[in-house]
Amino acid sequence: MGAQEAVTARDAVLTTDAHGPGLRVRRELLIGLLLFALYTVVAKLPMEGRTATARENGEALHNLQKTLRIDVELGLNGWLANQSLVRVLANYEYAITYIASALALLIYLFVRHPERYRIARNAFILLNLGGLTTFALYPVMPPRLMPDLGFVDTVLLGGTFGSWGSPLVEHADKYAAVPSLHMGWTLWVGVELARVHARRWVQVVNAVHVLVTLYVILATANHFVLDAVAAVPFVVVSVYVAERMARPAPARAEGPDAFFLAVETPAAPQHAGGVIMLDTSRRDVGPADLVRVIKERLGGLPRFRQRLVRRGRWRRPVWRAHDHVDWDWHVSERHVDGMDGLRAVVAELQSRPLPLDRPPWRMVVVKGAAPGRTAVVYLMHHVVADGVGIVAQAVHLMDPPPEPAGARPPRRPLRKALATVIGLGQLAVDTAPPDRLPAAGTSERRFGTMHLPLGTVRDVGRRHGARVTDVVLCAVAGALNRTVAARDGAPGTCRVAVPLMMRPPGSAMVGNHTTAVMVDLPLGTMPETERLALISRRSRVLRSGTRAQAAWTVMWQAGRLLPGPLHARFARMAYSGRFLQGTVSSLPGPDTTLRLAGAPLTAVYPIVPLAPGTPFALAGLGVARELCFGLSLDPGLVDDADAVMDACLDVIEELRDEPVLSDAAHRAE
The missing domain is CATH 3.30.559.30 (Nonribosomal peptide synthetase, condensation domain)
Incomplete structure (x- = not known):
């Protein structure tokens, strides 16, 4: 997860209207700031100890994928590195579209489906909290930082503004690979669109976006296949917990x-x-x-x-x-x-x-x-x-x-x-x-x-x-x-x-x-x-x-x-x-x-x-x-x-x- 994710998580939480029913800007702001602060703490963890661990974990994933014969990243990355136009498009897709789709969904739910907005927002927050916790406990070096294995950092090669090749995120957490929150966010968007029964063409467009995002995170060497797979249970658990939280507690027999x-x-x-x-x-x-x-x-x-x-x-x-x-x-x-x-x-x-x-x-x-x-x-x-x-x-x-009974003073x-x-x-x-x-x-x-x-x-x-x-x-x-x-x-x-x-x-x-x-x-x-x-x-x-x-x-x-x-x-x-x-x-x-x-x-x-x-x-x-x-x-x-x-x-x-x-x-x- 880069700095964009954390900043956007904060902004997404703040995408509320002061006039919305039951929504308070101060509380939403506090939640966003706390989430951003938590990401900052994770990003500031000492690199010395984490680098060796992240390298070991990255190599372990790479070797596991080779054993499973799903190590497709190197071939995809090699082809993309030699395609200048496609490489630039892929770099910007990696930096922008997952943020835009998440923000668009939150605004859409807030305006058209306020009854679902809180659940979706809470699931989004839980998804990011789960990711931050995993980043802290299980740092993984992405393929792009292991050039000795043959990977090329296409974003750094192209100097894409606002992403890894830009000074804007030079202090971002470099070892936030598992789970892939790019995949997590796009899958979460798909789940929420299905929950509100969005028009079929909208869901089809999002499905195409999920597939494109999967290709981009692999071809740009930002994630392994297993990073993307790991995002699925994070999304499932986050949505499930958010929906359970939203359900009124059953009335207990006093x-x-x-x-x-x-x-x-x-x-x-x-x-x-x-x-x-x-x-x-x-x-x-x-x-x-x-x-x-x-x-x-x-x-x-x-x-x-x-x-x-x-x-x-x-x-x-x-x-x-x-x-x-x-x-x-x-x-x-x-x-x-x-x-x-x-x-x-x-x-x-x-x-x-x-x-x-x-x-x-x-x-x-x-x-x-x-x-x-x-x-x-x-x-x-x-x-x-x-x-x-x-x-x-x-x-x-x-x-x-x-008629209502008159109240008696307690x-x-x-x-x-x-x-x-x-x-x-x-x-x-x-x-x-x-x-x-x-x-x-x-x-x-x-x-x-x-x-x-x-x-x-x-x-x-x-x-x-x-x-x-x-x-x-x-x-x-x-x-x-x-x-x-x-x-x-x-x-x-x-x-x-x-x-x-x-x-x-x-x-x-x-x-x-x-x-x-x-x-x-x-x-x-x-x-x-x-x-x-x-x-x-x-x-x-x-x-x-x-x-x-x-x-x-x-x-x-x-x-x-x-x-x-x-x-x-x-x-x-x-x-x-x-x-x-x-x-x-x-x-x-x-x-x-x-x-x-x-x-x-x-x-x-x-x-x-x-x-x-x-x-x-x-x-x-x-x-x-x-x-x-x-x-x-x-x-x-x-x-x-x-x-x-x-x-x-x-x-x-x-x-x-x-x-x-x-x-x-x-x-x-």
């Missing part, structure tokens, strides 16, 4: 997401979602309608076209693009007879894990659940998002589009740290194992639904000095008392996990951003007003924020710091029947009427997976002033999920009708 992947077992599939009820009395909705809507909005649903790829026990799985979406599997249709048939379909879908060899989501259009109604069972693996995120992705498919670091320390202390004293509820421990499920006006639940809470979440917890506890606690040996309390949202302002719809705080529900026989008062007092832990912050910190940091196998063990230990017996969740939902594929939405019954070893999970979702409940049940606890839902409704009606107890209200405060 610790809280991998948490739900680790706890999944055949008996405890971890997919969540909902049963979306649509009014199709005027407009029918089928799988084709849903596929059309999904395709139109795929841009905002990255996980709908990605699959999870495991990379061994010690590395986190990553999300990779899944080119072929099997729409017939992802969006299918079933026919049932009434709501009982719909609930049976949901229970069946809950019992089967979602396969991870494809995007982990599914929609099943269910016809026949009720006159003028169509149900859409929407399922997504919990590794994708928490309940709020899954709701947000479902709403993304609906009309009208949701908690101050000092206050956050203090809350974490206090919460860790509180969690440390709450580790007593809970009473166990009966469970079959299989993947078989029962699914129940219920809905009632949200205003009714709020009125009950206001009358008894409680919150909506307290009323829901009381309904669950009372229902378990009426359906389970009457059995012999039934526990007196039930510890449930109440998920709390920790989603930062402006976060995407993907990713798990919730933690859970444990609340012990009293299952003994007592007036429901007393049960509600007791639960209201115990549920204050949900509002202090310290336990939630501590639990979230532990969950997040465990995912960051623990190796994969240890994190999986931690997840299976923390999220199991050892520490909880059920999940009770309250999810925010849209308060306006939405449409899916043109059909108005009337209700959404949440689907929440069971934690391993636990027998139930209940969630409520507010939809257009209605509170819709979905209950996922292990039949070992109660075989009839609707019976539990009816008992929950009875508890709420009892709380609504019974007079307020002053002492209960006082304790709730």
Whole structure:
């Protein structure tokens, strides 16, 4: 590599427009200067030691080529030395055309293909860096400097301006023969032209230029054949590395997401979602309608076209693009007879894990659940998002589009740290194992639904000095008392996990951003007003924020710091029947009427997976002033999920009708 190469490498890097998107002249200038400085360092290496080594390496290549019978340089050089006109043309071709073609390509890419420019520029820089490194470690004397072998320096003989015969490059590195960057640059130009599908005649011209350059570097005795051959892997590796650098890093399943992947077992599939009820009395909705809507909005649903790829026990799985979406599997249709048939379909879908060899989501259009109604069972693996995120992705498919949520100011670091320390202390004293509820421990499920006006639940809470979440917890506890606690040996309390949202302002719809705080529900026989008062007092832990912050910190940091196998063990230990017996969740939902594929939405019954070893999970979702409940049940606890839902409704009606107890209200405060 001569001084022209280094100078041109610097200039090529600087061939940018200050107005180009994302391009900064200062950075480009710095890269070019660093590359030129590196070449200068190599060129300034002591010649004494390098000359002998370069001579040995040059002779070794020459002898190897003679053995291989590819030593064509001497014949080509001898003929060219006696052709005055052709010799001058060859000398200038050697000095100019490879520089001109590289600069022309960079300008062309910058103007016409800016999306490829950065990759090409980076490959060009890597090619030159690879060459400079090789020059320093493996100096090779070119044939023209070994006249005793019969070679003639045609450039020196002709005194070609700007090349070896000119004072302009008298301090250039004389032993930069392997690889031939003349060949490297011209081959790199050919690769980049092919990458942008340049016109065929342009690629043909460049192919001719490659052949002419190969002839010139051999005939002028600047390179051996093996020097040119050595340029090929340099170009291939440089382009490959530059393209890999340009690819966005695959999204990794973060610790809280991998948490739900680790706890999944055949008996405890971890997919969540909902049963979306649509009014199709005027407009029918089928799988084709849903596929059309999904395709139109795929841009905002990255996980709908990605699959999870495991990379061994010690590395986190990553999300990779899944080119072929099997729409017939992802969006299918079933026919049932009434709501009982719909609930049976949901229970069946809950019992089967979602396969991870494809995007982990599914929609099943269910016809026949009720006159003028169509149900859409929407399922997504919990590794994708928490309940709020899954709701947000479902709403993304609906009309009208949701308004951006207002940003919440982040908690101050000092206050956050203090809350974490206090919460860790509180969690440390709450580790007593809970009473166990009966469970079959299989993947078989029962699914129940219920809905009632949200205003009714709020009125009950206001009358008894409680919150909506307290009323829901009381309904669950009372229902378990009426359906389970009457059995012999039934526990007196039930510890449930109440998920709390920790989603930062402006976060995407993907990713798990919730933690859970444990609340012990009293299952003994007592007036429901007393049960509600007791639960209201115990549920204050949900509002202090310290336990939630501590639990979230532990969950997040465990995912960051623990190796994969240890994190999986931690997840299976923390999220199991050892520490909880059920999940009770309250999810925010849209308060306006939405449409899916043109059909108005009337209700959404949440689907929440069971934690391993636990027998139930209940969630409520507010939809257009209605509170819709979905209950996922292990039949070992109660075989009839609707019976539990009816008992929950009875508890709420009892709380609504019974007079307020002053002492209960006082304790709730």
